[in-house]
Amino acid sequence: MLPTIAKASLRENIYTLPNILTASRLVAAPFVGYCILHDYHAMALGLFAYAGITDLLDGWIARRWNLKTVVGTVIDPMADKTLMTVLTVTLAMQGALPVWLAVIILGRDVGLAISAIYYRWISLPPPKTFARYWDFSLPSAEVRPTTISKYNTALQLGLMGLATLAPVFPAVDLATPLGVMQYVVAATTVWSGASYIYSKDAVKILTPTQAGEEKVEEKQKGPR
Template structure:
């Protein structure tokens, strides 16, 4: 008798503290946009600071207590990009951010979002159903940010932080510094978008290969040959 091989557990625990902190950033993003559009500058700065603190904290907790999850590698950049999208749109609407820079930032993020949807679908273990597609406890592909992408995220957040800080301290002229940062962010945004296209390590498919066909039938046939009538 051949030993029965247990099926691999493809699910993971997604209800970890780092993932909860990341999810809270997702929830905070629309409130930040609302505060920007209604000129609640102090509240905008406070929520933005909360997002920055939790962004650093969830990564540290995940590394310190080994709470890394595959879904965390997906929703963490998703939370960053959601926050960046809300900030970009809201600040551009208010005239605090140039429209040309908003187009560059949003265009890159739309391209990455389409790529993420594509890789999630092709790497999803069968059966490929709508409900399984949105079951993030079922990992299928892992996103690995490139080095320039990490720098770009930090620079974008720095620019957004300076832009939200400027109305809180109107006595300080930050126009020159903001102008320089805008061109720097435009450059790194285009560079980081290209890095995902040309880097072979940016996305790792986690779907295990299917078992070889005929293994069970062969074992059954061998058993019959060992026990002739």
Template sequence: MRWHGRCPTSMKAISRENIYTIPNWLTASRLVAAPFVGYCILHDHYAWALGLFAYAGITDLLDGWIARRWNLGTVVGTVIDPMADKILMTVLTVALATKGALPFWLAGLILGRDFALGIAAIYYRWISLPPPKTMARYWDFSLPSAEVRPTTISKYNTALQLGLMGLTTVAPVVPSLDLGTPLGVMQYVVAVTTVWSGASYVYSKDAVKILSQPQQGEAEENEQTKK
């Protein structure tokens, strides 16, 4: 069979991006480090946990700076960067709550919000993936389909959550410091910002940008192809 005229949109080459950049490698290293942080906390190796936590914070700042400085930002980076933060946060929350260093009600609030956002991310990735929709293409992150844009309050919330987890991890390392009152205040502040940031994703129109929406011309072309 020979195609006549212009090819349908589904047959066009889909643009890919280079995901093997230094910022993305640094982000990937944070993903790898996260379970080791949890392991160290559960086995009372708080100094090691604090060191890995510091590494995660430094690389988080570094990958963003490199991406901006040398224009190495990628769509997949906008997805895996907050993903790395959330995985680290989940590991820290579960580990610290298990050790009794974090209240269960706050752990449930943090994990519940992140679980809801995770389900939303899976949904948007699927509906925005250009056809054909297959699991192989779904996990091929060189095919950008949706871009996540954290809301302002979400950025503050992430910083506050990381600050709370860091301070909670410091407490056993430096027992001479009385951190009871600061930790108590931060726990309630984080609870408020966690709820607030979760609601911001629901009401913000710019939090998720679909990249694969067909243009008007392409839509008309598809209609002509069907006829």
């Protein structure tokens, strides 16, 4: 029975509330950058707060009502990295972030993006077509962030939050904590990038049968 169910479950429902919230973070990212570049600091801070809240909320909803999807494991870190890239570039352009740190952060993310494109392609079930490549209802590879990567993401968001907060409250001197955070983030960014190279569990290639089996197991477990 299991192989039969697995074959019938090659596609998954990607239109879940957690995925919609994640998509909204992707949409919000360029608006955050626009606000920073045009000195709408309060609005930029508000959108940044929205991104942080929805980031916590979509994960909680996915776990609480068993709405985890393979595509969610891909677009969730993608949304985080898109926001991080926009913040890094725009804050560096405004002089709120050192250029050397922006190069480290962006360099790591470019490397991970190239790796993600590669793994998506080699793991895509045949036939390998451009349309099927962008059809994320076809699960092919599952990304599992390493522990240090999770800490690094939190630290990066903390740094970007401080840098975004500083112009809104100019009376508060945040120079010292910003300086310390910059060096901590630089170290953890390099460390997290290396962890993806040496970790065996960071990327899991899913065969069609495995994709179906994981969906069946999730259904059998029920809501957590």
